[in-house]
Amino acid sequence: MSLKLVPELYCSDINITKHFYVNVLGFTVKYERIEEQFAYFTLDGVDIMAEGIDGVGRRWLTDKMEKPYGRGVNFQWDVNEIDLMYQRVLEHAKDDIYLEMEIKEYQCNDQVAVQKQFIVKDPDGYLFRFCCDARGQNA
Template identity: 40%
Template structure:
């Protein structure tokens, strides 16, 4: 049986097929299941999960306010991947430019730093997605 995570964001999208092309063809997610009649898809990438639901004015959807692009202002979704290089190539071929270029960044976590090669891209509705390739850990330099 398919394992659903305890926290899974559900993103409202304007065109499910365009969003699936981005999330599946470019980022590498797989469709775990979908309900085309509801404009809904549940996606998974090695345990990173997201739900997509197409906006439908006639449906009883949970919207706190009217949607305006870019969607998801104030949030970015971090997704761990084995390597970012191939994903960047697929995004480029599909015509998606990066919101933030790929860079190696080290973040302090207590007495160590964790490294990640990361970039940010916007999905077709403007949600920010940060793809992360783990680089390991190193001791945090004492001050």
């Protein structure tokens, strides 16, 4: 079994979070523990866990949780179908778009990375930057 980074984020309402990740972003539920208000989501090799703040599971909190929970962090993930994902967000959660689709160049040592990207805010304020290699694409 290989280990990888899988963020576990607290949410104010697991059902709203589940709807957002599944119906808006297109993730699937890998498994869930309903009694703990916990769900594990996956899409294109991207995994993320969400747990209701009022669930019965253990809590690893370093301070009081105040909305928006995602202050100061954004998660970047490569996805296979960025245009399809962006269209879903436009149709179902347009007001949650934090950064509209763009093509951006980033200097990476002696190379320039070109990525197509957008940022969406989930119901609890976490920011997700979805991207793909943009060489030869238009925003």
